[in-house]
Amino acid sequence: xxxxIGGGGDIxxxxxxxxxxxxxxxxxxxxxxxxxxxxxxxFGPAVFRGDACEARTMEExxxxxxxxxxxxxxxxxxxxxxxxxxxxxxKVNRTIARLNNPKHTDIxxxxxxxxxxxxxxxxxxxxxxxxxxxxxxxxxxxxxxxLEIVEVRVxxxxxxxxxxLRDINLSRNSNIVLxxxxxxxxxxxxxxxxxxxxxxxxxxxxxxxxxxxxxFGTLE
Amino acid sequence: xxxxxxxxxRVGAALAGMLDKAGNNVSVxxxxxxSFLRLSLDFQGTSIIGNGVDEDVLIRxxxxxADAFAAVTNGDNRNIMAxxxxxxxxxxxxxxxxxxxxxxxxxYRELGLETFCPTVTGSKFLFDSITEKKQK
Numbered sequence: 124x125x126x127x128i129g130g131g132g133d134i135x136x137x138x139x140x141x142x143x144x145x146x147x148x149x150x151x152x153x154x155x156x157x158x159x160x161x162x163x164x165x166f167g168p169a170v171f172r173g174d175a176c177e178a179r180t181m182e183e184x185x186x187x188x189x190x191x192x193x194x195x196x197x198x199x200x201x202x203x204x205x206x207x208x209x210x211x212x213x214k215v216n217r218t219i220a221r222l223n224n225p226k227h228t229d230i231x232x233x234x235x236x237x238x239x240x241x242x243x244x245x246x247x248x249x250x251x252x253x254x255x256x257x258x259x260x261x262x263x264x265x266x267x268x269x270l271e272i273v274e275v276r277v278x279x280x281x282x283x284x285x286x287x288l289r290d291i292n293l294s295r296n297s298n299i300v301l302x303x304x305x306x307x308x309x310x311x312x313x314x315x316x317x318x319x320x321x322x323x324x325x326x327x328x329x330x331x332x333x334x335x336x337x338x339f340g341t342l343e
Numbered sequence: 344x345x346x347x348x349x350x351x352x353r354v355g356a357a358l359a360g361m362l363d364k365a366g367n368n369v370s371v372x373x374x375x376x377x378s379f380l381r382l383s384l385d386f387q388g389t390s391i392i393g394n395g396v397d398e399d400v401l402i403r404x405x406x407x408x409a410d411a412f413a414a415v416t417n418g419d420n421r422n423i424m425a426x427x428x429x430x431x432x433x434x435x436x437x438x439x440x441x442x443x444x445x446x447x448x449x450x451y452r453e454l455g456l457e458t459f460c461p462t463v464t465g466s467k468f469l470f471d472s473i474t475e476k477k478q479k
Contacts, residue, residue, distance in 0.1 A: 178446035200396055200420035212450050233431050
């Protein structure tokens, strides 16, 4: 695959390294002179000095034959424009944007960016998951399907404690797919009982999230 | 009319002054409070410090009630993103976006954004005035 990456910061650097090692044809775009020098010392011709927001640069690197364009600069407006121009002007099939501000998720999606990745949001949920107090964490969003993967830590006072899954009246909006108990995984059946301290992983849609929160008593 | 202007540089400040004088309700957004010194002393509108691609800042500036929105910061991409937020999320009827890069301007004009490119209009003006002189 021919992959163009805009922005040679830390993320752009490691992404390039990784994709090159998988045998892809990668071109990393970096506009800063000194950063470009550092990157090209390591990656050679896989780095190109230029601004990924400039149509002229994109033309020069043959954006119209790119399979994927990934924008990972530190500015959301730049990432948006890189992806939009790639999509509309160069008919690139798949565009992926880094979101620095998680609040921009909706607008990027609305404006036709295929995939957004928000390191800020991911780091927040990872840290949240490690906090002893938190009991309901969104781990991942499967945007195209409108689903989320969530983690629930069952509190001692949760109404679910001691119940078997068959006795829990969850609607079709959520599906409990995994339990972790004492560091052992359990693929639940109808007979599986929920105990205090279990970590439950579930697939939910928008309505399902609230229902699940309610059922487990984690509604704030 | 309620009008929100993003960017209080020379153009933003002048535009805000003109619209204000013409009796409109004007809000100007800029990241730096120093920029508001460019506004004329009798400016009656509101000035808001903040990032123009942040929905909360736009809401504070009254974008929900706005009849028109103009993006005139010195960053093309910022103008493009803010204009699309104004149009797609807040459904502002009249949105105008300044884009210096002619190729980017063309792309977004084709996408339906109302754009204007000072690079094209400025160089065309200069070209006309120079070649006209030659002919005389």
